[in-house]
Amino acid sequence: MPSNLPEPVGAQKNVVYLRDSGHVVVLGTAGSGKTTMAVTRAMWLANHAPKIAGPTLLVTFNKALVTFLRRNMVSRTPNLVVENYHTFAKGYLASRGMMGRRDIVDGEKYQLIENAIAEVQRRYPGVGVLKRPLRFFEDEFHWLAGHGVTDEQTYINADRIGRGRPLMPADRPYVYAVREAYWRLRRELGKRYDWDDLALAARKAFEEDESPRRYRHVVVDEGQDFSPEMIRSLAAAVGSNGTVTFFGDYAQQMYGRRLSWKSLGLNVRNGAVQFEQNYRNTPQIARLAVALSNMPFFRDDVDLVEPKIVKADGPLPVLVEYPDRPTQFREAIELARRLGRSMTVAVLFRKREHDADVSAQLPFATRLHKKLTTWPLGPNVFYGTYHAAKGLEFDAVIIPFCDHDLLPDPVEVEAHGPGEAMSREARLLYVALTRAKVRLHIMYSGKLTSLLPTDPSLFQRTTPK
Numbered sequence: 001m002p003s004n005l006p007e008p009v010g011a012q013k014n015v016v017y018l019r020d021s022g023h024v025v026v027l028g029t030a031g032s033g034k035t036t037m038a039v040t041r042a043m044w045l046a047n048h049a050p051k052i053a054g055p056t057l058l059v060t061f062n063k064a065l066v067t068f069l070r071r072n073m074v075s076r077t078p079n080l081v082v083e084n085y086h087t088f089a090k091g092y093l094a095s096r097g098m099m100g101r102r103d104i105v106d107g108e109k110y111q112l113i114e115n116a117i118a119e120v121q122r123r124y125p126g127v128g129v130l131k132r133p134l135r136f137f138e139d140e141f142h143w144l145a146g147h148g149v150t151d152e153q154t155y156i157n158a159d160r161i162g163r164g165r166p167l168m169p170a171d172r173p174y175v176y177a178v179r180e181a182y183w184r185l186r187r188e189l190g191k192r193y194d195w196d197d198l199a200l201a202a203r204k205a206f207e208e209d210e211s212p213r214r215y216r217h218v219v220v221d222e223g224q225d226f227s228p229e230m231i232r233s234l235a236a237a238v239g240s241n242g243t244v245t246f247f248g249d250y251a252q253q254m255y256g257r258r259l260s261w262k263s264l265g266l267n268v269r270n271g272a273v274q275f276e277q278n279y280r281n282t283p284q285i286a287r288l289a290v291a292l293s294n295m296p297f298f299r300d301d302v303d304l305v306e307p308k309i310v311k312a313d314g315p316l317p318v319l320v321e322y323p324d325r326p327t328q329f330r331e332a333i334e335l336a337r338r339l340g341r342s343m344t345v346a347v348l349f350r351k352r353e354h355d356a357d358v359s360a361q362l363p364f365a366t367r368l369h370k371k372l373t374t375w376p377l378g379p380n381v382f383y384g385t386y387h388a389a390k391g392l393e394f395d396a397v398i399i400p401f402c403d404h405d406l407l408p409d410p411v412e413v414e415a416h417g418p419g420e421a422m423s424r425e426a427r428l429l430y431v432a433l434t435r436a437k438v439r440l441h442i443m444y445s446g447k448l449t450s451l452l453p454t455d456p457s458l459f460q461r462t463t464p465k
């Protein structure tokens with residue numbers, strides 16, 4: 001997003017200046033102006049909307065995006081609060097006397113789950129599902145909390161939407177036993193919640209809360225990453241004369257397909273509004289993104305919007321094979337250094353493990369991460385994970401390590417099986433490459449990841465000098 005907000009046009013205008021109370025859902029392709037229009041709508045609702053102006057919460061998933069928005073767009077808008085979801089939920093629970101300073105389990109969570117698995121394994125030796133990796137249990141608990149499941153029977157009967165290969169009902173009691181053991185161990189540590197539980201706790205607290213609501217309007221950006229419970233709690237956070245405006249792109253969804261709007265607490269009268277124009281990417285980059293989203297493993301049965309591209313032509317995405325990973329890394333840094341003199345450039349990685357190396361090589365570059373508090377203006381180098389780049393955009397994006405044995409991440413393959421892992425990781429890669437406005441450089445060594453389309457006309461293949 002730019003620092004000056006563009007004038008809404010077409011469908012954007014209809015959403016931004018909508019006066020009715022109630023709920024609106026906007027679905028749009030990457031770069032269709034969802035974030036910029038979320039900000040424009042939030043500012044209009046906060047201060048300018050005749051008769052319906054009132055305290056407004058703009059909530060998003062990505063903390064780096066919150067920093068960007070506060071710094072560049074909404075710093076002087078009274079009546080508007082920009083927060084990420086967890087800050088909102090924590091603050092609300094604290095205001096209800098339901099959140100102490102040390103109530104959330106953080107890094108210790110993994111050890112607690114390990115201990116819980118070991119405990120249940122001792123009870124049921126030889127049960128196969130209990131041998132699944134920690135990441136599997138973590139993911140399953142995340143899903144349960146996100147869908148507001150708090151008892152075993154509901155889990156056993158659940159249509160486990162969002163997992164390619166559902167877990168057999170016969171296996172579920174064992175997984176649930178691990179969840180209960182984890183809860184008990186967590187309680188013994190004096191922690192009431194983990195991050196995944198906050199939405200469920202907030203939703204329930206709102207249900208019992210009859211006091212006047214703090215916010216009249218809620219605007220949700222990057223809505224595809226919000227769990228059902230998060231969306232329900234946000235819908236419950238406004239009173240009956242308020243509005244919820246939800247912006248999302250299901251092609252960028254991390255995982256889990258969506259439920260009906262109604263079951264998410266959203267009362268959408270006329271169906272979702274579609275944003276179809278892609279204002280960010282050149283046709284060359286957009287074409288690659290569309291080809292990726294058409295790959296068979298990019299499974300989806302919901303509202304993907306085919307983009308109409310409005311930007312001028314640019315160079316083809318560049319695909320370069322290097323002899324080895326250290327060379328890839330060196331070249332990515334060198335290219336970022338060079339491009340960063342005249343434009344914004346981001347080097348994006350699947351995993352966090354490269355952060356220290358980049359920071360050693362590029363001490364003035366900005367790492368995209370949760371605690372980012374300032375946002376540099378002008379040409380600059382940024383770096384971070386695909387996740388951390390959500391919602392952001394850069395003139396150039398460099399994606400090293402698109403190697404066959406690194407993407408999809410083997411940890412995800414082990415946890416979810418190859419089909420599910422491909423589907424999830426393809427979405428992440430889609431996020432990463434749609435951050436590029438004009439230049440995109442993809443690097444690999446050995447064999448290229450099978451997540452990328454193979455049509456040679458989508459790339460300019462070059463060889464390293």
Ligand SMILES: Nc1ncnc2c1ncn2[C@@H]1O[C@H](COP(=O)(O)OP(=O)(O)OP(=O)(O)O)[C@@H](O)[C@H]1O
Nearest residue numbers: 001006007009030031032033034035036279280391
């Ligand atoms: N009406 C418009 N006129 C000109 N430019 C626009 C308009 N709407 C959006 N843009 C530009 O399009 C780019 C993408 O916008 P934005 O980041 O809001 O998209 P998005 O839908 O949130 O993308 P993503 O979901 O991929 O993060 C920005 O540079 C923005 O300024």
